[in-house]
Structure formats: structure tokens, C-alpha cells
Amino acid sequence: MARVLSLFRPHPFLGLVAGRKPTFCKMSMDTRAREVFAAAVEAVQPDTVVRQSIERKEDSVIINGHKFTLNHNLHLVGFGKAVLGMAAEAERIMGDHLVKGVISVPHGIQQTLQQHGKGHLLLKENSRIKVIEGARHNLPDADAQKAAEEIKHLASELTEKDLLLVLISGGGSALLPAPTPPITLQEKLDVTRSLAGAGATIQELNTIRRALSLLKGGGLAYYAHPAQVVALILSDVIGDPLDLIASGPTVRSQAWPEEILLILEHYKLFNSLPTSVREVLGRPNPRWKENKDESDTSGHVLNVVIGSNSVALKCAALRARELGFRPVVLSPGVCGDVRYVSRLYGLLARFACSRKEPPPEIATEVLKLGPEVGVESWDLCRTMQVLDEGRTEGWGATCLLAGGEPIVELTGKGRGGRNQELAMRVGLELRDLELPPNGPVFLSGGTDGQDGPTEAAGAITDGGLHDEAQAQGLDINNFLVNNDSYTFFSRLSAGQRLLVPGLTCTNVMDVHMLLIPPMPINIR
Ligand SMILES: Nc1ncnc2c1ncn2[C@@H]1O[C@H](COP(=O)(O)OP(=O)(O)OP(=O)(O)O)[C@@H](O)[C@H]1O
Ligand SMILES: O=C(O)[C@H](O)CO
Structure with a gap:
């Protein structure tokens, strides 16, 4: 894989905001995710x-x-x-x-x-x-x-x-x-x-x-x-x-x-x-x-x-850099079923957090998912290259950004939206990862501030979602089957994982964000 990736050198105009290595500040990952989202929305007022x-x-x-x-x-x-x-x-x-x-x-x-x-x-x-x-x-x-x-x-x-x-x-x-x-x-x-x-x-x-x-x-x-x-x-x-x-x-x-x-x-x-x-x-x-x-x-x-979404992602990337991340923009055109999209982010997180050289199957599956989620192989390879550098070369924390509008096939009668459902599903994807401390964290939010017919724009999630829900007597799979993501996040930890920016007065589809913390020395 390393050889395949080396063919795809990152280019500043294709998403990577180049520059010196950022320093990681003390603010929590959750707060930083919210700040980066706010910068995206601010750019398209x-x-x-x-x-x-x-x-x-x-x-x-x-x-x-x-x-x-x-x-x-x-x-x-x-x-x-x-x-x-x-x-x-x-x-x-x-x-x-x-x-x-x-x-x-x-x-x-x-x-x-x-x-x-x-x-x-x-x-x-x-x-x-x-x-x-x-x-x-x-x-x-x-x-x-x-x-x-x-x-x-x-x-x-x-x-x-x-x-x-x-x-x-x-x-x-x-x-x-x-x-x-x-x-x-x-x-x-x-x-x-x-x-x-x-x-x-x-x-x-x-x-x-x-x-x-x-x-x-x-x-x-x-x-x-x-x-x-x-x-x-x-x-x-x-x-x-x-x-x-x-x-x-x-x-x-x-x-x-x-x-x-x-x-x-x-x-x-x-x-x-x-x-x-x-x-x-x-x-x-x-x-x-x-x-x-x-x-x-x-x-x-x-x-x-x-x-447009690209403008929002560009400004989000600049804010991410200020907050100590090395930003990489995957694509402003992520679409397709949320199940495929969540799988993609789960795989990319696994790739970024691998303790050893990531197994080639991960990159293969990522590339196979490309057509399902509307992302070109070129963009997937370029992104994996940046994640790989973050993992092996001590680049520190990485902020993967993407935008678009995935689809939820409604099977239940619950209250929710595609961003909250995506966040739930990514939380489950991250569950079994051997994770570095403090991450990764995933955010999905609608830039209009309203995810489906709910008061929230989206939610923030991580690998601890399932256990947190279970400890509070919430069966995450039941909520998913019923497309009841808003009820789930409202009940979970008093709604703390919800993203509620209120009326944003704009609308350039959704923003997705995967924050990957710096790898501990023994992982590199
Ligand atoms: N309970 C639910 N769970 C998950 N997704 C839902 C649920 N109810 C509606 N949706 C999805 O929310 C979407 C509609 O929400 P929203 O009003 O935010 O759409 P939008 O595309 O952003 O609208 P617009 O482009 O007009 O701003 C649809 O894709 C629909 O499938
Ligand atoms: O109004 C519409 O048709 C949708 O928001 C897409 O632009």
C-alpha cells in the first residue's frame, strides 16, 4: 500500500492545507470539533x-x-x-x-x-x-x-x-x-x-x-x-x-x-x-x-x-490548523447510503490509527467504497497518504474534513436526521478499534443547523458511544432500526453529544469531520 500511496503525492490545491507542523492545544476534542464546524458555517453566511x-x-x-x-x-x-x-x-x-x-x-x-x-x-x-x-x-x-x-x-x-x-x-x-x-x-x-x-x-x-x-x-x-x-x-x-x-x-x-x-x-x-x-x-x-x-x-x-460546501470546508480547514490539526479535505461531494459512508469513515479511522503498517485490506475496501459514496479513488488515496504520514511521521493530530449529503433509507418512524444517524453509525464503527487515548472523534452536521425535522444540526461521537449508551440503558441498535437518532442523542448523557448551533441562516449541505489525535510514540 505504501507504494500505491506514494503515487499520490498531496497537492495543496487538492485539499491539503500545507505548512509547518501544527502544535496541539489543550482544548477538548469535542470543543475543537464544534469550533471547526462553526468556522465552516461562518464562511458561508x-x-x-x-x-x-x-x-x-x-x-x-x-x-x-x-x-x-x-x-x-x-x-x-x-x-x-x-x-x-x-x-x-x-x-x-x-x-x-x-x-x-x-x-x-x-x-x-x-x-x-x-x-x-x-x-x-x-x-x-x-x-x-x-x-x-x-x-x-x-x-x-x-x-x-x-x-x-x-x-x-x-x-x-x-x-x-x-x-x-x-x-x-x-x-x-x-x-x-x-x-x-x-x-x-x-x-x-x-x-x-x-x-x-x-x-x-x-x-x-x-x-x-x-x-x-x-x-x-x-x-x-x-x-x-x-x-x-x-x-x-x-x-x-x-x-x-x-x-x-x-x-x-x-x-x-x-x-x-x-x-x-x-x-x-x-x-x-x-x-x-x-x-x-x-x-x-x-x-x-x-x-x-x-x-x-x-x-x-x-x-x-x-x-x-x-x-458552496467547498468554501465552508476550506475555512474549516484553516480553523482546524489554528487549533493544532493538520487538515485534509477528502471531498465536498460525499453521498450515498449512510451505511456505506459510516463504513468509509470507520475504515479511514482504522487506517489512521493502525499500530503497525495498516493491513492492505483496509485500503482495498476504502477504494471499493469510493463509487458508493461519490468519492474518486484519487481523493481517497491522497487522503490515506496524509493519514499515513500522520501515523508514521509524527505529524501530530489530523483533521479529516468532507462534505456532501448522504441518504438515509427510512425504515422506522422515529425522529432523526442523516447527520445524527451517520454519527451513530460511525460511533459503532469506531467501537472495536484499538484506539489511541483521546480519540478519534467524529462530527456530522448540517450547515443549515437543522438535521431532518429536528432541533439539532447533528452530533459528535467516538468509539465509546456504544458502552456509554449501554451504561444508560439505551439500546443503540433499537434506535437505529427506528431511525430515532435524535431521541437517542437527546437521552444520551443529557444531550451532550448533540450539535445544536441554532439557526445558522445558511445552507451548503453537511460537514463531516474526523479528528485523529497524535499517535503515541509506540504506535509510530
Ligand atoms: N428520522 C429520520 N432519521 C434519519 N434521517 C431522516 C429522518 N427523517 C428525515 N430524514 C432525512 O432528512 C432529510 C431531510 O432533512 P433536511 O430537511 O435537513 O433536508 P435537506 O436536504 O437539508 O433540505 P434542504 O435541502 O431543503 O435544506 C432527508 O434526506 C430524510 O431522509
Ligand atoms: O431547493 C432545492 O431544490 C434544493 O434545496 C436544492 O437546491
């Missing part, structure tokens, strides 16, 4: 990412190298969980040039932000931007539909002299429902719910959403034509695909009928589709007939990703 992406120069703005002249011609629309804070910052930057705006944001967000002392993420008094709250429980509803109608109306009235700033973040699909007639909101909701419940990926789900909507799949850009459209996007989808984040309202895209059919048939939904949905799917999208070349990204639309 909505106001920060907008501020970093817009450069105001007198009566113009420069965005991603493109200059736009301001002449009291700026209109603003937005939809997504992080959009209120994004709009507040855009409003500050654009000043009087902002004529009018409408944003669709989650129900209750203004009150919650006020209660949490996050007034800087709220719009100013007498703002020209109208805020519409909707999509309770993350599902499209009548309020979100009204917001979508107002956004469509605003966009339709623009002329070639106008500039439309579109703010987009995760949760945008539910906050911008505009079903193509004759489909009703309820029918669209039923189709997307059935798909989500059957385990469809966000890529599949949003492919269908685009086909049933007036605004998704480039529809918003179409209505805004001939105005100049600039979309600032906070990505919550692996790989930052512009056409899929919030179902791509500013990205001209059209799914192949065969692709749509395949998805619906795969999840056995085709035969139960309402007549209206069949009708819309059966006819070509009229948008693409007229203005054929005018609503694509090369013309009047500029789409810019201004924040």
Missing part, C-alpha cells in the same frame, strides 16, 4: 458571501468580472432559506439604485432572526423589497405560490434598461412553486412528495420539478427577458450544478422526455400521475420555441455560485 461577490464602484457594480451600470434600474427577487440575509446585504450595497424587490423566504424566518439577535440579516425599515414568508415545513404552499406569482409579475415587466438581481439558495424549489397550468399546486406537491418519499435524489426530483414549472429550468430568466439578469447562487447541491440548485430558474435547461419517463417509471409513479401532469409532460415546452437563443446563460443571464 449569507451577508458575507454577497459582500464578497459584489464590488460597488460609484454608479456601477462588478460581479464575477462583469461590469453593470446602475441607474436606478435595479430590481431584486430571491427565494431560498438563506435569501433574507443575502437580500439585506444586497440592499445595503445597492442603496438608492434598488427600485423594487420581492423575496420568498421560509415561514417565520424574520421573527426567528430577530429573536436570535441576527438583526443584520433583516431588511431595513421601509425597505423596497417585499418579503413573503411561506413553504411551512419546507413544502410549497399557497403563500409560496403567491410569492412566485409576484416574482413572475415583477420579472415580466422589466425592459432592456433594467438589471434583475436574483438571489438563490437551497430550499428555493419549495419557495418558488409555479405549476404549469392545468397542474394544480396540490398535484405538483403530490408528485414531488411521492418521488422524495420513494428515495429520489435531488437531481431526479429537480429534473421533474423543472418539467412541471413555469419558472424553474430557466423560466424566470425567460420572463425577465430582455432585462439583464444576474443570479447569485449559494449552492446546496453536490458539484454546484447551476441547472439543479433550486431547480435552476435562471438556467435555460430542458430535460429529455425519455429522462423524465425513466425517473417516473423507476419510482413506479408513472401510472398514478394526474391527467394534468401527463398533459404537460406530453407537450413541448413553448418557452423554447420563441426567443430560442435569448434566455440561455450566454446572453442576458449571468449565473454565479457565490458560496
